[in-house]
Amino acid sequence: MLKEFLFEACSNQFVSGFEYINGYMLKKYFEPYTDSSEKDKIGSYIFKQNGTSDKKIMLAAHIDEIGLMVTKILEDGFLSFTSVGGINPASLVAQDVIIYGKEKIFGVIGIKPPHVIPKNERSKALKIKDLYIDTGYSKEKLENLVSIGDVATIKRDPVSLQGSVISSKALDDKACVAVMLETAKELNKISHKSNIFYAATAQEETGCRGSSAASYKISPDIGIVLDVGFGMTPDMPPETACLGNGPVIAFGGRLNLKLTKKFIEVCHTYNYSIQCEAIPSDTGTDAESVQINREGVPCILLSIPLRYMHTSVETIDVKDVETTGRAIARFINELDNSDWGELLCF
Amino acid sequence: MFLKELTELSGVSGYEYEVRNYIKSKLDEIGCEYKVDKLGNVIAHNKGKKNKKIMLAAHMDEVGLIVSHIDSNGFIKFQPVGGVDQRILNSKSVLIGENKIPGVIGSKAIHLMSAKERGKSIPIDKLYIDIGTYSKKETEELVSIGDYVVFKSSYVEFGEGLIKAKALDDRAGCSVLLDLLSMKLDVDFYGVFTVMEEVGSRGAQVAAYGLEPDYAIVLEGTVCVHMPGVKENSMVTLIGRGAALSLMDSSTVYDIDEVRKVENIAEKYGISYQFRTSTSGGNDAGAIHKTKEGSKAVAISLPCRYIHSPVSVASKNDYDNVVRLIKAVISENQKGE
Numbered sequence: 001m002l003k004e005f006l007f008e009a010c011s012n013q014f015v016s017g018f019e020y021i022n023g024y025m026l027k028k029y030f031e032p033y034t035d036s037s038e039k040d041k042i043g044s045y046i047f048k049q050n051g052t053s054d055k056k057i058m059l060a061a062h063i064d065e066i067g068l069m070v071t072k073i074l075e076d077g078f079l080s081f082t083s084v085g086g087i088n089p090a091s092l093v094a095q096d097v098i099i100y101g102k103e104k105i106f107g108v109i110g111i112k113p114p115h116v117i118p119k120n121e122r123s124k125a126l127k128i129k130d131l132y133i134d135t136g137y138s139k140e141k142l143e144n145l146v147s148i149g150d151v152a153t154i155k156r157d158p159v160s161l162q163g164s165v166i167s168s169k170a171l172d173d174k175a176c177v178a179v180m181l182e183t184a185k186e187l188n189k190i191s192h193k194s195n196i197f198y199a200a201t202a203q204e205e206t207g208c209r210g211s212s213a214a215s216y217k218i219s220p221d222i223g224i225v226l227d228v229g230f231g232m233t234p235d236m237p238p239e240t241a242c243l244g245n246g247p248v249i250a251f252g253g254r255l256n257l258k259l260t261k262k263f264i265e266v267c268h269t270y271n272y273s274i275q276c277e278a279i280p281s282d283t284g285t286d287a288e289s290v291q292i293n294r295e296g297v298p299c300i301l302l303s304i305p306l307r308y309m310h311t312s313v314e315t316i317d318v319k320d321v322e323t324t325g326r327a328i329a330r331f332i333n334e335l336d337n338s339d340w341g342e343l344l345c346f
Numbered sequence: 347m348f349l350k351e352l353t354e355l356s357g358v359s360g361y362e363y364e365v366r367n368y369i370k371s372k373l374d375e376i377g378c379e380y381k382v383d384k385l386g387n388v389i390a391h392n393k394g395k396k397n398k399k400i401m402l403a404a405h406m407d408e409v410g411l412i413v414s415h416i417d418s419n420g421f422i423k424f425q426p427v428g429g430v431d432q433r434i435l436n437s438k439s440v441l442i443g444e445n446k447i448p449g450v451i452g453s454k455a456i457h458l459m460s461a462k463e464r465g466k467s468i469p470i471d472k473l474y475i476d477i478g479t480y481s482k483k484e485t486e487e488l489v490s491i492g493d494y495v496v497f498k499s500s501y502v503e504f505g506e507g508l509i510k511a512k513a514l515d516d517r518a519g520c521s522v523l524l525d526l527l528s529m530k531l532d533v534d535f536y537g538v539f540t541v542m543e544e545v546g547s548r549g550a551q552v553a554a555y556g557l558e559p560d561y562a563i564v565l566e567g568t569v570c571v572h573m574p575g576v577k578e579n580s581m582v583t584l585i586g587r588g589a590a591l592s593l594m595d596s597s598t599v600y601d602i603d604e605v606r607k608v609e610n611i612a613e614k615y616g617i618s619y620q621f622r623t624s625t626s627g628g629n630d631a632g633a634i635h636k637t638k639e640g641s642k643a644v645a646i647s648l649p650c651r652y653i654h655s656p657v658s659v660a661s662k663n664d665y666d667n668v669v670r671l672i673k674a675v676i677s678e679n680q681k682g683e
Contacts, residue, residue, distance in 0.1 A: 077505055078574045088456040089465045094434040094655040096502070096510070106504040108659060110652030114431040115569045115627045116582065122433060125465035132574050134651065134659060136505015159439055159448050159498075161478025162488070167439070167450045234421055234474060235454055244480060284457070307476065308452030311437035315450060315476060 001185075002178045002325075003166065003318050005029050007158045009177065010168040013100055015067030015151040016084050016206045019043045021100075026063065026177070026200055033184040034198065040217055043202035044210040048195060049187060055194040055340065057332060058220035058297070059183065060211050060286045061176035061227065062204030065169070066310055068092075068133075068152040070099065077137040079107070081152065082128060085205030089126040091311045096155040097133055101146035106155070107133040154312040164318040165243065171314040173204065175304045175321055176226035182325020183332075190329065193336040194221075204286055211286035215293040221340070222259065222298055224328060225287040229277065229303030231315070239277070241305040243317040246273030247324035248303045253281050254291060256298035258343060263300055263327070266334050272327040275305070298344055302328070347665065348372065348521040350501040353511035356441065358410030358427050358494040359545040362386060365406040369520065369539050378527050378537075387553045388539040392527055396534035397680045401559035401641075402526070402672065403550055403630045404519025404566070405543030408512070409654050411495035413442065413475075420485035422449065422475040424495060428544030433467040434655045440475060443493035449475040497656035507662045508585070514658040515567030516543065518648040518665065522565050525669050526676075533680045543630050547597070550630035554637035561604070561642050561679060563672060564631040567660065568592075568622060568647035579623060583649035585659070588618025588667040592645035594625050597632025601642045608644055608671070611678050617671045618664075622647065646672055 012022045026045050027037060034047040045063065066085030073079060079099070092109050099105040109131050114122070133152065135142055158168035180198045187196060197218045202210030204227075215223065229248050232240040241248040249263055267274040282288065283301055291299045302324060307315040335343070357365035369388050373380045380390035388406075409428030416422055422442070438451045451473055456464065475495065479485045499512040511517075523537045536557055541549035554562065568590050570583040583590045591608055592600050612619040622645075635643035648668050651659040 074574050076572070076574070080574075086456045088436075088453065088459065090433065090467055091437040091453055091456075093436060093467075094652065094657050095437070096499070096657060106502055106510075108510055108652065108657035110573075110655060110657050110659065111431075111433060112571050112573065112576070113569055113653045113655070114429050115653070116571055116580070116624065117431070122431065122467065125462075126433070126467075127465055134505075134573075136508035136659070138506060141506065154437075156439065159450070161448055161450070161476070162484065163478060163480075165478030167448075167476075167478070230455060230458070232419075233452065233454075233476070234417060234419065235472070308437065308450070309455035309457065311453050311455075313437050313439065313450035313452050315452065315478065317478075 002182060002321055005181060006174055006178050009174045010158050010170045013067065013151065013153045014063050014065050015153060016064040016203045018151050019064050019202045029181055030184060030198065033188040040214055042210045042213045044214040045200040046214060047198040049184065051193050051195040053193040056197060056218060056220045057194045057222045058197045058199055058215060058218050059180050059224045059226065060199045060201050060290055061180050062173045062286055063177055063200035064202055064205050066205050070146055070148055070150045073139060073143055073146060075139050077135040077139060077142050079133040079135060081133060084151065086310055089128050089131060092131055095312060097152050098155045099146055099150055099152040101150045103145065105135055105145055107135040109133055156312040165315060166318055167313050167315040169312040169314065171306055171316050172228045172309055175228055175306060175316050178321045179226050179325045182322055183328045186326055186329035187332060190333055192332055194332065201286055208286050208289040212289035212293065215290040215297060219294055220297055223290040225285055225290055225299055225301045227285040227303050228306040228309065230309060231305035231307040233307050241275045241277060243305045244319060245275050246320055247327060248275045248277050248305060250277050250279045250283060250301040252279035254283060254287065255301055259298055259300045263331050266331045267327050270330050272323050348524050349509065349517060352517035352521050353501050353513050356496040357406050357408050358496060359407040359542045361494045362406040362541050372524055376528050383553060383556060385549050385552050386541040387549045389553060390527055390537040392531065392535050392537060394532040394534045395680050398560035400535040400676055400679060401538055401554065401557050401562040402523055402535055403538045403540050403562060403564050403634060404523045405516045405540045405630060406520055407542055407544050409544050413489055413491050413493040413495065416482055416485050418482050420479040420481050422485060422489060424475060426470060429654055431654065432470050435473055436468060439498040440495050441498050442489050442495050447477055447488050449477040451475055499656035508659055509662060510657055510659050512656045512658060514650045514660050515653050518567040518660060519565030522669050522672065526673060533676050535676050540630055547630045547633035551633035551637055554634040558638060559641050562634045563675065564629050564643065564645040566629045566645055566647040567650040567653060569624065569627055569653055570649035570651045572651060582624040583620060583622055585649055585651060586661050586663060587620040588664055589671045590620055590622045590647040590649050592622045595627050597628030598635055598643060600644055604642050604644050608675055611674050612671055615674045618667045619671060
């Protein structure tokens with residue numbers, strides 16, 4: 001089910017600010033396990049499992065993805081564009097794209113062929129303004145189909161690699177929305193006392209805006225923030241987390257140490273593999289906004305190791321998603337049976 | 347038009363067998379006589395009215411990658427086969443070998459790049475293919491050194507009469523040749539589907555040696571830089587302006603009398619054509635026109651934007667003009683002078 005959800009969610013667009021268009025898909029997957037749902041004013045989707053206590057635990061994973069936005073319609077059916085979120089222009093070359101105009105419009109981003117490019121130009125850094133989407137329409141026709149401000153994404157069919165490894169665009173952070181789905185499924189089976197809020201947050205890639213509004217609204221006692229982290233590849237430093245070895249829990253200046261240790265303890269007790277990383281300050285995730293909401297929220301940060309972040313071939317092991325989702329369910333179960341006063345005091 | 351089927355087959359230079367098998371099966375269906383020579387060229391003979399020996403050539407192979415090493419963690423290193431620009435490799439889906447093992451070529455996250463690194467292409471020796479394995483042993487069970495690699499890119503019709511596919515260079519030529527052979531014209535010609543063009547026109551040379559043509563037409567997908575910010579005189583060819591005639595390139599100075607004849611035929615039949623306005627690039631004509639005692643050769647090509655990339659783009663209308671022009675040229679040539 002996790003893979004099915006991921007393939008469907010990653011095949012559609014959830015560009016920051018445009019998340020609302022395909023929100024129905026989240027409802028389809030989350031509603032069987034949750035009691036209520038709402039879409040907030042920024043565009044985040046919040047699903048709730050009712051508990052029996054007054055405690056509130058918020059899980060947050062951003063639903064938005066990086067993308068492109070049309071800035072100009074040119075002669076011969078070409079489009080100029082800018083990026084929404086951080087995109088390396090080099091990763092856009094020779095890609096299929098879908099423009100979400102009046103209808104879905106197919107296009108490609110190509111470059112001049114090597115036959116006519118001097119060698120020194122090939123090693124020059126590309127800028128987004130050097131690139132164009134080729135739609136194959138005349139300018140007149142295109143103007144009826146596409147408007148300035150429409151968004152586009154790379155068109156990439158998600159692919160199953162060996163074992164449970166998959167590759168797609170937008171696994172940042174659909175992988176963690178899938179973690180929430182797994183947790184919701186698990187907690188639907190085992191009982192929980194706390195009220196659990198699953199926030200698929202909007203606009204993380206453009207500055208953690210959705211999680212800020214969502215956590216204000218929910219006002220949780222504890223925040224569990226989920227995002228993807230860098231996965232090991234030949235060009236990464238040795239401390240990088242490996243795919244397939246379970247969630248990565250972060251230690252750092254902005255995270256709650258007691259809860260972090262508690263999570264590790266739960267993983268050890270229930271035999272879930274876990275990896276640790278040190279993030280001294282800014283985590284670059286929704287934890288930034290959730291933690292300082294209202295009078296403050298104690299947070300832990302978990303990540304799923306992912307290779308080639310912010311490219312169209314982001315790669316994860318679905319096993320890590322499953323492990324993480326289940327470990328969180330156990331963690332919540334343990335929290336429900338703990339003394340929160342003691343757990344959260346300093 | 348056989349472009350969808352042909353472009354979705356794998357046929358990196360030296361590994362053309364999928365394309366060859368497809369073409370052989372089509373020739374069987376058409377009922378056309380053919381043979382396969384020692385290097386793997388498919389040589390079909392359309393029998394008919396004859397004035398001279400005409401050879402039409404289109405190459406079956408495409409540019410791609412070849413597996414060169416498997417590292418200790420199971421990542422796969424590779425080398426380019428033919429002219430592959432390192433800039434097109436970033437963030438791609440690929441298929442490896444006969445069993446089409448899926449893999450991806452990734453890139454370091456933008457978050458970890460210095461400002462200087464952003465936007466820069468990564469040299470091929472720093473890239474690798476990830477097939478989702480965790481060890482060398484696991485990868486070695488699925489992939490071997492020497493396996494070829496193709497881009498995963500499906501055939502798409504889009505915009506107003508355009509198509510996007512990988513390997514339009516030169517499955518476009520193969521498709522045109524199959525179209526011409528399917529017509530069962532009363533015109534004698536040899537339709538040669540060549541191997542190894544992208545690594546030096548090896549196939550075309552031996553095919554021409556065997557055939558000794560009086561006249562050859564090379565059917566190609568050719569460079570088109572019809573893009574924003576490029577001056578029209580630097581575009582080489584334009585999409586939608588018809589079949590492209592070559593005058594001179596790095597491999598051939600085309601026989602000007604023959605080029606003029608082709609031009610006149612295009613005018614006579616009202617077929618759209620344009621001249622290829624660059625001398626860069628080369629094709630099988632280079633090998634064919636100087637084999638044995640030499641022969642007359644022309645090249646008639648389909649303009650392909652983003653050639654040698656997984657997102658090559660061409661116009662269906664241009665394709666039709668290429669088919670019509672070649673049909674007219676061979677018919678006129680076999681009428682006699």
